[in-house]
Amino acid sequence: MSMHLGNWQLDTVNGGWFRLDGGVMFGVVPKHIWKHVATPDPQNRILCANHCVLARDGRHTVLIDTGYGGKYALLDRKFYDMEPGEPLVESLSRLGVAPSEVDHVVFSHLHFDHVGGATRQDAAQRLALTFPNAQHSVSRIEWVAASSQLPELATAYPSQEVLSLRELTRLRLLEDGEEVVPGLTSRMTGGHTEGHLSFLFHSNGQTACYPGDICPSTYHLRRMWHLSYDVFPLDTRRNKPRLLAEAAEGQWWMLWNHDPTAVVSRIVQDKKREFVAVDVSNTM
Numbered sequence: 631m632s633m634h635l636g637n638w639q640l641d642t643v644n645g646g647w648f649r650l651d652g653g654v655m656f657g658v659v660p661k662h663i664w665k666h667v668a669t670p671d672p673q674n675r676i677l678c679a680n681h682c683v684l685a686r687d688g689r690h691t692v693l694i695d696t697g698y699g700g701k702y703a704l705l706d707r708k709f710y711d712m713e714p715g716e717p718l719v720e721s722l723s724r725l726g727v728a729p730s731e732v733d734h735v736v737f738s739h740l741h742f743d744h745v746g747g748a749t750r751q752d753a754a755q756r757l758a759l760t761f762p763n764a765q766h767s768v769s770r771i772e773w774v775a776a777s778s779q780l781p782e783l784a785t786a787y788p789s790q791e792v793l794s795l796r797e798l799t800r801l802r803l804l805e806d807g808e809e810v811v812p813g814l815t816s817r818m819t820g821g822h823t824e825g826h827l828s829f830l831f832h833s834n835g836q837t838a839c840y841p842g843d844i845c846p847s848t849y850h851l852r853r854m855w856h857l858s859y860d861v862f863p864l865d866t867r868r869n870k871p872r873l874l875a876e877a878a879e880g881q882w883w884m885l886w887n888h889d890p891t892a893v894v895s896r897i898v899q900d901k902k903r904e905f906v907a908v909d910v911s912n913t914m
């Protein structure tokens with residue numbers, strides 16, 4: 631999709647489609663309920679998009695999240711049914727954008743499907759930045775957790791590439807509410823990870839929100855429908871409905887990261903279903 635929000639041109643770019651286990655996608659929600667919303671494949675996996683956002687305003691070229699990239703091992707690629715090649719770079723090139731033109735890379739959090747595309751292997755099999763001219767930003771709290779190497783977080787983060795980011799670039803560590811560039815601010819939502827950030831674009835009195843994995847798709851609009859990857863599920867249950875209520879009230883455009891059909895929509899409150907998507911666009 632391509633949409634204009636005041637001075638911003640927002641395009642979704644493909645960070646790579648993949649599949650996640652249905653139980654992981656919907657946490658405590660029983661399968662006999664979620665299977666009517668999202669159909670699992672024979673291995674019980676749900677098809678997930680990976681819509682990253684390219685935002686341009688004539689001064690900056692900002693990329694939010696980088697997908698999973700092109701360097702994971704064949705076994706992982708099969709397990710998650712990942713696309714071959716470098717989906718993000720290929721998707722950018724279809725928009726006529728070269729990696730060297732991106733001046734800001736901003737991460738919602740540092741799980742493999744959001745940070746993997748930020749690095750690639752060079753000819754000598756060393757990790758190199760995919761976007762060599764970009765300032766890379768992540769929340770301070772997320773960085774502390776992802777680089778901690780705590781055993782209880784070890785499987786959540788691809789530690790080798792997370793740690794290599796610090797060697798490859800001078801990371802900018804964001805606080806809650808910090809302006810990334812004019813017209814783009816961070817919003818600490820926690821829940822999915824302790825330092826998880828959503829992002830808000832503002833221009834001409836309009837707002838667009840990239841909620842990230844605190845609400846990865848329109849399947850997740852209900853309080854109790856959240857990923858079992860969430861490290862702080864109670865914070866998701868508290869903070870997500872708050873963010874969604876604000877989005878409904880302010881008529882924000884929501885940019886859904888992992889939704890296989892809805893790329894962008896608005897949301898409204900609903901007595902029975904809490905929130906529902908309206909003005910849905912299936913392509914951006």
Ligand SMILES: [Zn+2]
Pocket residue numbers: 741743744843846888
């Ligand atoms: Zn994700």
